[in-house]
Amino acid sequence: MFLKEGEGMGAGLCLRCQNHHFTRPMCPPWGLIHIRLPKVAPAMGAENTGAWPHQVFSVPPEVAENMGSAVDVCVSGSGAVAMSLALALSAEGWSVSWAKAPAPTVPLPPDVRTYALNARAIALLTRLRVWPALQAFATPVHDMVIRGDQGGALSFSAWQQHVTELAWIVDAAALECLLGEALRYAPRVEVVPPLSTPHPQHEAQLLAVCEGKHASTRALLGVEFARQDYGHSGVAARLKATQPHHGVARQWFRSPDILALLPFNQPDPHASYGLVWSVPTARAQQLQSLAAADFERELNDALVKSDPAMRDVVGHLELTSGVSAWPLALAQAQRWTGPGWALLGDAAHQVHPLAGQGLNLGLADVDTLVDVLREAGAQEPWRSLGDERTLSRYARQRALPTQAMSGLTDGLLRLFSDERAPFKDVRNAGMGLVQRLGPLKQWLIGRALDA
Numbered sequence: 001m002f003l004k005e006g007e008g009m010g011a012g013l014c015l016r017c018q019n020h021h022f023t024r025p026m027c028p029p030w031g032l033i034h035i036r037l038p039k040v041a042p043a044m045g046a047e048n049t050g051a052w053p054h055q056v057f058s059v060p061p062e063v064a065e066n067m068g069s070a071v072d073v074c075v076s077g078s079g080a081v082a083m084s085l086a087l088a089l090s091a092e093g094w095s096v097s098w099a100k101a102p103a104p105t106v107p108l109p110p111d112v113r114t115y116a117l118n119a120r121a122i123a124l125l126t127r128l129r130v131w132p133a134l135q136a137f138a139t140p141v142h143d144m145v146i147r148g149d150q151g152g153a154l155s156f157s158a159w160q161q162h163v164t165e166l167a168w169i170v171d172a173a174a175l176e177c178l179l180g181e182a183l184r185y186a187p188r189v190e191v192v193p194p195l196s197t198p199h200p201q202h203e204a205q206l207l208a209v210c211e212g213k214h215a216s217t218r219a220l221l222g223v224e225f226a227r228q229d230y231g232h233s234g235v236a237a238r239l240k241a242t243q244p245h246h247g248v249a250r251q252w253f254r255s256p257d258i259l260a261l262l263p264f265n266q267p268d269p270h271a272s273y274g275l276v277w278s279v280p281t282a283r284a285q286q287l288q289s290l291a292a293a294d295f296e297r298e299l300n301d302a303l304v305k306s307d308p309a310m311r312d313v314v315g316h317l318e319l320t321s322g323v324s325a326w327p328l329a330l331a332q333a334q335r336w337t338g339p340g341w342a343l344l345g346d347a348a349h350q351v352h353p354l355a356g357q358g359l360n361l362g363l364a365d366v367d368t369l370v371d372v373l374r375e376a377g378a379q380e381p382w383r384s385l386g387d388e389r390t391l392s393r394y395a396r397q398r399a400l401p402t403q404a405m406s407g408l409t410d411g412l413l414r415l416f417s418d419e420r421a422p423f424k425d426v427r428n429a430g431m432g433l434v435q436r437l438g439p440l441k442q443w444l445i446g447r448a449l450d451a
């Protein structure tokens, strides 16, 4: 709602959206501004009559456009990116309609994935007040050891990077559950049906599409999604080992598959792992069809074959969950923003999980978009939240880090999928080179920590 400047530092109840608003000291010359603050006490001198006095003045055309929208932002999607965005917008004081998919009629198997989250993602989850509860389902990574298929090796350690941990391994299901819980109590967030079922609250200044890689709204917006299938699937499961993990994440480039063991704290706080095993899709289907004992035998054999020392270092691995698989692809939306809309998370980009960066990129999108909207609100408050120029700042800021991460994961994958001898030599020698080249290693870890 729009309040007159100087109205006792103007506080008032908007009769349209029923939210309380506050004027800011740096009002534009015409003295009107759209304010977003949590419920506030009546301003000094204002009568507390329930409907606080406020006045609408003539507004510039750009502002008038905003007044047609029932809510500030409509967030469409049901995953971690959509929920984080809805929470972050609500914390900034914007009203949000959250268009989420209806609960499945048949219960889905639990998500057995563990996500490696970087420092920036953890900082966002901390600001969203989700991190304290999530920490019970999270394990810090102090060291990371990556091995090639012919003696190449690369290692990173938190103390060398002057950080307390390289990443946190978190339970994917717990993350989504806690974000959903936080949203139940978030002010100014209303759950509305998905966009396919028309609803007045879908009408917003900005539509944020966070519907994942199969986003149907992206297609309706006419945005192409260039997708390149890897022909591989990411097999995920939870494991328990006979030896403690000591906070070490391990990854083997075995050509054609990539095997990763991520230290985790459930069920055994010291000796559990999340498995991410990228294998050709036919092999993934075969692995999924195996009985638990057979799967464990295949996995333990693969591990010891890649690295005989693991027999003592990791010990024997046992399944503690079902086995799931996801098809892997590299994909990028041809446009991320347009008038009144923005794409975030996997709806905008999809990367191979070998570097554990997909969700980190999505959460960095959330962080950046909210920063851009906040700055625009302070500097150009007459602009709509869906202003294309404002949104293109978000797209520009995210383009480079996303392309760098897509290129890095794709390049590594291609390098390690070639069976020819010269490639094997080059990639293993390359790992040794990166290991010795401090600045390059520092750059790689910097990208991973920040997405």
Ligand SMILES: Cc1cc2nc3c(=O)[nH]c(=O)nc-3n(C[C@H](O)[C@H](O)[C@H](O)COP(=O)(O)OP(=O)(O)OC[C@H]3O[C@@H](n4cnc5c(N)ncnc54)[C@H](O)[C@@H]3O)c2cc1C
Pocket (backbone or CB within 6 Å): 076, 077, 078, 079, 080, 081, 082, 099, 100, 101, 113, 114, 115, 116, 117, 194, 195, 196, 210, 211, 212, 213, 214, 215, 216, 217, 234, 235, 236, 276, 326, 344, 345, 346, 347, 353, 355, 356, 357, 358, 359, 360, 361, 362
């Ligand atoms: C095996 C594996 C391991 C991974 N490991 C990591 C890791 O370690 N670290 C990391 O950062 N990333 C990792 N990722 C990537 C990560 O899973 C994704 O990047 C992340 O889940 C993307 O989140 P999102 O919310 O954008 O999309 P999604 O998680 O796909 O969520 C989108 C949601 O929106 C729903 N939806 C779709 N259409 C609509 C609609 N019209 N209306 C409402 N809702 C809709 C979908 O059903 C879905 O629930 C991994 C991925 C895989 C496959």
